[in-house]
Amino acid sequence: MLTHEDVKARAMQTLKWQMANGIQYVRTHVDVSDPTLTALKAMLEVKQEVAPWVDLQIVAFPQEGILSYPNGEALLEEAVRLGADVIGAIPHFEFTREYGVESLHKIFALAQKYDRLIDVHCDEIDDEQSRFVETxxxxxxxxxxxxxxxxxxxxxxxxxxxxxxSRLFRLLKMSGINFVANPLVNIHLQGRFDTYPKRRGVTRVKEMLEAGINVCFGHDDVFDPWYPLGTANMLQVLHMGLHVCQLMGYGQINDGLNLITTHSAKTLHLQDYGLSVGHAANLVILPAENGFDAVRRQTPARYSIRHGRVIAETVPSQTTLHLTQPEAVTFKR
Known part of the structure; x- marks a missing residue:
């Protein structure tokens, strides 16, 4: 049975993993299909408790749908009133296409009523007829x-x-919306109804980048039945994403860090993000020559600095070969 204390304990453990990996901004999707809103209330407390170290955005996520679940709409609005930062939806999971479209109209109205952001679980399915992104x-x-x-x-x-x-991309560009691909989980979950060949099932990241559409990578699940191998390391996410999206040119790899930093900040609608005069002294130092080197060697964050103070550090490891004489191996070229 889900309890307030269990939710907080699991969330805090995951957030500590994230902090250890240099993450200071997190968006989490909290199921608000529970009539007691147990998870949401627990996460609102967690948000306040970790505020000195992490900016935590909470999405009110109607896992079972808005119109297809008893009191779904009322539960969603109550979650927003309680303090959720972002309003979610899952239109492809609603009973009918009409319900899915109507659910989107409702969350846009709700977002304007309460001045909230929107983050939709959108078309997370292999059905080529699922086209809620256009709505x-x-x-x-x-x-x-x-x-x-x-x-x-x-x-x-x-x-x-x-x-x-081709027609869709024109609208996507005009709309200015953001996209999040989750390569670790998408490559694992999609294509399960296929025999062979099996589709990759990751959205068109490469084409979005070429079209100037803001797209970033997310971890999605960290350590659960949907994805059991996560350590909350965004460099692992980026590494997988560059592979499955076929972004293997030197420049694409070197600039890949944008997919988990600046592009992500835009998606989260962060203000005053980045290294500029007057901004908060929030930064992560990687022991790497450049983005290419960081991705290839999967370098752990040497320091994570928050408001000018080190909140996490990783002591560099060393591998030594004992052949004719001891020799340190750094995996650098």
């Missing part, structure tokens, strides 16, 4: 909310035909 983009364009709206997963886009995708 998300159209509503964001209509309401001028693109910078505050995110479509997460959009794995169905992997299966769209070229003619439809």
């Amino acid at each position: 998300v983009a159209a509503l964001a364009h209509r309401d001028g909310m693109g910078a505050r709206v995110t479509a997460s997963h959009t794995t169905a886009m992997h299966s769209y035909n070229g003619a439809y995708a």
Whole structure:
């Protein structure tokens, strides 16, 4: 049975893993289908407790749907009233396409009523007919909310035909919405209904980058039945993402850190992010020559600095070969 204390303990453990990996900004999706909103109330407490070290955004996520679940709409609004920062939806999981579209109209109205961001679990399915992302983009364009709206997963886009995708990308660019791909989990979960060949099921990251659409990588699940191998290390996410999205040019790899830093900050709608005069002294130091080196060697964060104070450090390890004479191996070229 889910308890307040259990939720907090699990969340704190995961946040400590994230902090140890240099993460200072987190967006978490909290299921608000529970009539008691146990997880949400626990996470709101966690948000306050970790505030000195991590900015935690909480998404009110209706895991079972908004219109397809008893009191789903009321529970979602109550979660927002209690303090959720972001409003979620899962249109492809609603009973019908019509319910899915209506659920999106409702969250846009709710976001404007309470001045909240939007992050939709959108088209996380291999069905090429799941096209709710066009509704998300159209509503964001209509309401001028693109910078505050995110479509997460959009794995169905992997299966769209070229003619439809071409038309869709025009709208996506005009809308200004953000995208999150989750390569560790998407590559594991998608394609399960396929025989062979099996699709990769990761959204069109490469094409979005080429089109100037903001896209970033997320970890999604960290250590659970959907993904049991996570350590909350975003360099692992980036490493996998560059592989499955076929971003293997030197420049693509070297600039890959943007997919887990500046692009992510834009998605989270962070203000005053980055190294500039007047910004908070929040930064991560990697013992690497450049982005390419950091990704290739998967270098742990040497220091994570928050408001000018070191909050996490990793002591460098050393590998020594004992051949004709001891020799240190750094894996550098």
